[in-house]
Amino acid sequence: MLSTGTRLRSWILAIGLCVGVAACGTPAPTSSSAATKGPLTIGISVSLTGDFSNTGKAAQLGYQLWASQVNAKGGVLGRQVQLTFADDASSPTQVVTNYQNFISRDNVDLVFGPYSSLLTLAAAKVANRYGYAFVEGAGNGPSVFAAHLPNLIDAGPATAINGAQVWGDYILSLPADQRPKTAAYPSLDDPFSQPAAAALQARFEAAGIKTVYSQIYPAETTSLGGVIAKVASTNPDMVVSGSQDADGWAQVQAMIQQKFNPQFLFMTNGPENPVDFPKNVGAQNTQGIFTSDVWTYNAPIPGNTAFVQAYIAKFGGDPSQIDSTSAQTYAVGQLIEAVAAKTGKIDNATIIATLHQGSYQTVVGVVSVDQYGAPKGSQFLEEWIGGTLTIVYPPNIAEHAPVIPKPVWP
């Protein structure tokens, strides 16, 4: 067997070498970092497969729209924008490889963020090592900002926690006799919804609204009948659901099936989708459900109408089908443009320094971030009224006054 062993080892060595050569032999990228008038290359990893792929694609569309618009205008500081996308299969291992490749292999000028707070963190840390700015439009969970990264900037008006505070603002603005007395908080265990619901709970408790139910359910929960049965048994005036999408639908369905009618129903996520939500819970059942959002196609934000028109012109479809993630990633590009306009430079250090100060108008509102890149603003409140998602709070941008209490299920 000894001779076989030796032979085997030489084979393995040969294979190892082949692989090595293959890896090294890939064409060396043309370095563009030095060129000032060459194209502005930007590397972006998006989840086109795996857990986060739904929204990953929406993120890609927003980036693409911005690039085509800015290039039509002659580019950023005269440089054409060239986007490179890589799929990270929703895996942190792959996302690290992708940003590593963008930065040290392809020497891109800039990198933009992927989708989801979980991937954003792993990616932003790679960028941080190389001093790259990390402007992202789809990772605003508290854990992202808790990492205290100096290079990270979230291009949104609000963090996940602050965003939902608009519901608290509204409820506490009501006269005491109209406010709910008791509240239930069923939440999904994820980095965005649960912290948002928890923050609201703390605020409401301080204001004297009694908590009668507060539980977290795991992401795998397919049937929420049991959760809602328990919530119904406590008969709260208000339900604050820390929901994402599918679990939010399941909550509503279970409430209808169990004929449970809270007077106030606020869901952190789910109802803000103008297409999928009515499709999955039934349009007639949407009446009176509240949610908060960073963006809608009809939000009265400067530049929004133009954005929606351009989106439809490029990708087709209906304005109501535009995912807010697309607007957020579009805003990432707008921030870069703003930096260029303000400073006349477009290197990473300038981006980091500039965006941490001042405030910038984007399609998702005014962006202004703290030292760790967390946006300081808040979202707006929406309610389903007559089958339409309507902005109802704060009053200065409201299309309609809030309609309370929620009617019983039809």
Added chain:
Amino acid sequence: MSVDGPLLEIDALRKRFGGIVAVDGCSFSVERGSITGLIGPNGSGKTTVLNMLSGYLASDSGSIRFDGKRVARPDPTTMYRGGMSRTFQRARVLPEIDVLDNLLVAAPKRGLAVWGMSKANRATVDYAMTLLDEFKLTRLAEAKAGELSYGQQKLLEFATVLMGKPRLVLLDEPTAGVNHVMVDLMTERIREFHAKGLTFLIVEHNMEFVMSLCDPIVVLDHGKQLFAGAPDDVQQNQLVLDAYLGD
């Protein structure tokens, strides 16, 4: 170690599978230094008895005494280490490893010796090579056991159980599916080890083989002992003839 009495005694052994009573109060003994044959028609419970003896199957009731001591809960590993090893009706070797390694596995080792840097010490390897030589398998020492012919596998299995220096070897149909050259080789080895003091209990269908080799012979029928005696007596016993012809 007691020197008196039979090496193996089983008493009122019983086993049922669902509604079928496979072994029904079977009792017999194996004398020291004997080559005891265990025969009987198909379904008479021979293999079940063997499985209970070697600890592969728990009995419902009854007792097993080995070397004068009662074995409360037989278990294959402890039985082997206690000096009783067995082969299987269909040769069971470790097919994907070397013939030599098949033998080395069976060398008794326990405690810290297991964690050593080598597979076996010099003496063990030498003993294994001697056995291979006796079974005419030396040239195949580095072949994988699964590549051997069926007869060679049967020889190998026999050689393997000898590694533990047992006092009693249970052979389950050693000649089934094996050509006459190998049967002769097998017979020769059994006689040789018998001469060195090893005791055998052989389950076999090949009557010529049993009658020439075994004494005494125990006949089982319907899960209990029908008769026990010398080969000539067995051949002439009417009960035995009825059992074989009747079924």
Added chain:
Amino acid sequence: MIAALALFPFSGAESWIVNIGIFTLMYAALGSAWNLIGGYTGYVSLGSVAFFGLGAYGLALTFQHIGIGNGFLPFALVPIIGIAVAIVSVPIGWIAFRTRGLPFIIVTISLVIILQYMALNLTDITGGAPGLQVPQAPFPPGAYEEYFYWAMLGVFAVTLLACAYVRRSRLGLMMFAVREDEDKARGLGVATSVPKYAAFAGCAAFSAMAGAVWAYYLSTVYPQFAFDGEFLAMGIILVAYLGGIGTLWGPFVGAAILTPAQQYFAYSLGGSQLYLIAYAAVFIVVMLFLPRGVVTTIADRALRRSRRRKQVVEELATAESEALRDAPAPAVAR
């Protein structure tokens, strides 16, 4: 070979290549660790991932509760985490080894599911869904990957050394015996629980060490990927099968082929929706056409050429014809 691998970062390889090298070695280490239980002992376990995750969380938790700095010290912690996880694996093994064969596989899958549940729900300890953060190592950009590369190489080398020891020792012989025919081995006086627990705990220790280095490199851990029963678990087994299970270098070869390919294609075929289909196709091709792996196939071919082998084959042929002369061959030898 290990020395050659150790010198690899000096060959002028850029960071992104070293980065792929790290993940390749990670899969090689995980595949080799899996080989101990799945390849040598014959118990197909999907539990490696559970121990990988425990290692990752172990490192992250140590950062949280004991300030160990973020330089080289965490690397020293890796073997300790390995030993700790090995100890944890023993009672788990006690439950899992009550089954064998296919139920064993399912029990190990359940183990991954249970641990993922715990990581998600024991929020006070594990941070829940957002997971835990590990401080980034303060290494300079150019050398950052290299340190992690050597750390991962260390884990792989230790794993390989353990495999090499097993292959030539009594312990390994016992593992093989369990794989080939556990009940027969019991009848040959082999205390089968020794090799089984040794393989299980060894696999746990080395997987956990790989997990710890991984967690430090990514500097973030969260349940979905620390306990990834989907791609990571199957990826480990695929790597082992592609290279050749039960061989020493098989998992490395499998990892050297698969990991760079996978990482590179996901990166460069960015927009393609067909990633999953391609992955499945590779899987299927390996199972259908290379079920014994690259190394085993090549080794067999080499063996067939050697003269000694020819003798053995001739010997077998004569023995076989002899055997067939008058005895009916049984339908199945085993």
Added chain:
Amino acid sequence: MHLFIQAIILGVLTGGLYALMTSGLTLTFGTMRIINMAQGVFVVCGAYIGFTLFNYLHIDPFLSILVSTPLLFAIGFTLQTFLLKPLRHDAHRLSLLMTWAMAIGLEGILSFIFGTDFRGILTTYQNSSWTIAGYEIPVVRALAFLLSVAILVGMYLLLTRTKFGRSVRAVSQRESAAKLLGVNTDRTAALAFGLGAATAGAAGAMFGLVSSFDPASHYDLIGRLLAICVIGGLGSNAGAIAGAVILALSESLVQAELSPAWSSVPFYVLLIIVLIARPQGLFGVRARGAI
């Protein structure tokens, strides 16, 4: 007390559907000694078939079972013939990996066709429920439960009363003996695999009604189904049903009475206890592997 009984009702109704999904897994394990890791994705395929027929042809999801069942049977039969049958070396272990590859491949194909958004099927009676003695019984779940039970009974009759059933049972008891008795084991295996996939197809159409799904839903499903199999005893039909009801009941009860975050934990704890006390599962037969 009201809540407790409400949770039991929901649990039992859900358990019926899981029992149907698991019965296919049990059948393939019984005949071929392989664990079909693609059973989860077969269920998801069934759900997408129901979704497509409902959205484009306005066919009621319960009626779409008549389409999804034969279609999944054909898919299962084909996959077995081309991917599982050719496995010779180390077939038992490789087939596990092969079915896993099928699962990933089918997930990829589903993502390619339907995208990766969550989908749900919204019928007019989706949210209706019957009120019986103060308890709410969702119509969809009740119908799915009744239909699942009916299909399970049908399967039982098929396996006990027909020639095909006899060959399946012969193969599951001893393959070599079945061969001698003239049973075409290859064909029986392909039919059994197809039938296992068909039950997933039937269950899938109903699964799409009671919960929303995306192509990746199968990971969670297969995890549950495998656990059900182990707790009930591999290859045991009674065990599959018992395991499914235990899973759904314990989830529903814990979700309502204690905490949804831990809803699956008691089941897994029970799984561990069963493995320690009775490794062959509640209804499993201890393998006589020793001899």
